[in-house]
Amino acid sequence: MSAAKGLFKKWLSNLDAMKKQIKERLNAVWNREAITEEEWEQLEETLIQSDIGPRLAMEIIEELQATKSEHKDWQSCLFEKLYSIIEKNDARLFPEADPQFSKIVVLMGINGAGKTTLAGKLARFFKDQGEKVSLVAADTFRAAAQEQLEIWAKRAGVNIIKSSSGTNPGAAVFDALQLIKKRGDTVAIVDTAGRSHVNKNLLSELEKLSKVIYREIPSSNVENLLVIDALAGQNAFLQAENIAKFIPITGVALTKWDSQAKGGIVFRIHQELALPIKLVGTGETIEDLFVFDPEEFVRAIVY
Template identity: 55%
Template sequence: MEEKKGIFHKWFKGVEKIKEGVKQQFTRLWSADSLQEEDWEALEEMLVQADLGPILAMELVEEFQELKKQKTENGNWQDWLYGKLASILDGNDSSLFSSAQAGAMKAILLAGINGVGKTTLAGKLARYYSLLGEEVALVAADTFRAAAVDQLEIWAERAGCFFFKGSPGADPGSIIFDGIEAARKKNRGFVIIDTAGRSHVNKNLLAELEKMGRIVQKNFSPENIENLLVIDAMAGQNAFLQAESIGKAIPLNGVILSKWDSQAKGGIVFRIKKELELSIKYLGVGEKIEDLQPFDPDQFVKAIVYDEEVP
C-alpha cells in the first residue's frame, strides 16, 4: 500500500506545473470585474506553454469568455473546466490487449526517437506484466547501442524474465524474428521488443522500423499486437512531429509518456488525445523498475482542476 501511495505521489507531481498555472489564471479572471484583451491573451499563452497546443488553448479561452458572461452567483469555473477536459480524454483506454485472443502470444513493440527511455520502459513493462502472471520475453532489437543491449539484459534479470539478444551488428528485423521464435520455444507468450531510437525525419530508419513492424504482424494476430510510441513528457510540439512520422511507419496503438515529473507540463496529454486520437497508456514516473503507472484520465483531470491529490 505504501508503494502504491509513493507511485501516486510521483504521478501527481507531474501535474503541479499545469495545475499552478490553471488555478492562478482562471481564478483571477473569474473573479475580476473588468478584463482587457491582454488578460485573455495571457490565459491563452499560459495554456499554450502548458503544452495544450494553440487549437485547444483558443477553444478554452473562447468558451471561458462565454461562461464568464453568463456567470451566476453560484457559478463554478472548475466544474466547467473539469467537464471540458474530461470530455477530451473520454474514451482513453489505458489497457493493453483488450480484445486479444485468449491463449495466443502477444507482442509489444516500443518505438520512439533517441533518448526517450524506451529501454527503461521495456524493463518496467516486463516487471509489470510478470507480476500479473504473464510469461514475458524481452527482445533487444536496438542494434545501434551496445549499451542498450546490456542495459536491457539487466532489466530482464530484475524483472525475472527471458532475455534474447542477437549477434552484434545483426539486422534488427532478424533479431525480432529469432527472438519471437526463441520466446515461443521457451513458452514465453508475452514478447516485449525494444527498438533503437530513430529520428522521425530519417526515411531510411523509418523504413527499417516499418520492416520490423511487418515481421511482428506476420507472427501475431492484429489484436495481439500493441505498437506503442514512447514520448518524453517534456517534448512539447516535437512530440506531434514524432507521432505523425512514426505513425506512418507502423500503426500506433497508443502512447507512453516517459520522464513524468514536476517538470512535465501535463497539457501534452490532452493534445495527444485530441489531435492524434491516441490513447495514453502509461506514465513513467521515475527511474526504479516499479515506477510505471497506468494512466487514469479522471484522476488526472481532477488533480489539475480541483484542490485534491490522487489518493
C-alpha cells in the first residue's frame, strides 16, 4: 500500500504545470477589490486548456465569482467544487465478486491506447495481491499483439493463453475460460484488439466476446475497462459513448499519463460519462500503475 501511495504522489507531481498556471492567475487577481470580465474569461480559458471542458469551466467560474463576492478564499471553493464531482468515484475492482468464480478484466479501446501495456501492469498488480493470474490474448489477428503480450506476461511472471492466428476472438476467450477454470486461476485479463469506435463490425465482435464471458462468469466478477490515453481529449468521449452501446463499461483506466497530461479529463469523464476512474498508468515500468484516489488528486491540484 505504501508503495502504491508513493507512485500516486509521483504521478500527482506531473500536474504541476496545470496547477501553476491556475494558481498564478487566481493569486494575481484574488486580493484585488475587483476582477474584470476579461480576467474571468482568461481564467475560464485556462481551465478549458487543462482539459476540464467548457461546461465545467463555466460552472467553476460561477462558483469563484460567488466566492469572491463573499470575500472567501479561492482554494476552499475550488477544492469543494472539484471534489464534489468525483468524491463518489468508486475505484474498487470487483467490489461484489463471487469467490466461487474467477474474476475477469476485459481491456478495450482504440489502437494505441496502451491496452497491452496496461494488461502487463495489471497482471503484476493482481499477482502482488496473491492472485493466480493469466493474460488472455484476444487480439488473434495480429501476431505482434500476442508477442507483445507474451513479453509482458514474462515480466509479470504470469501465465499467458494464446490462440492460433485468425481464431475468432469469442472462441479464443471461451477456450481460455475453460482452461482458467481447469487450472484454478483466480484472475484473467483479456487483451482485446484495438477497435475504432465508429466500426460497427468490430464493436459487434466485442459484443459477442462479452456475451461469451457473461455465459460463463457472473457480472459481479467482470470488469469491462475502457482504456483511454490521458491525452485523448474529446475523442475519449466519443469512444465511450459508442462502445457503451455494445458492452457495459464498468470503469475507465487512464494510460500514458506524463507531464503533458493536464488532469482535467478526470472530471470530464466522471461528470459527462458517469463512469468511475479505476486505474491510472504512467511510464513504461511494470510498477507504474495505481488505483485512483479522488481526494488526493483534488488536493494535489488545488493546494
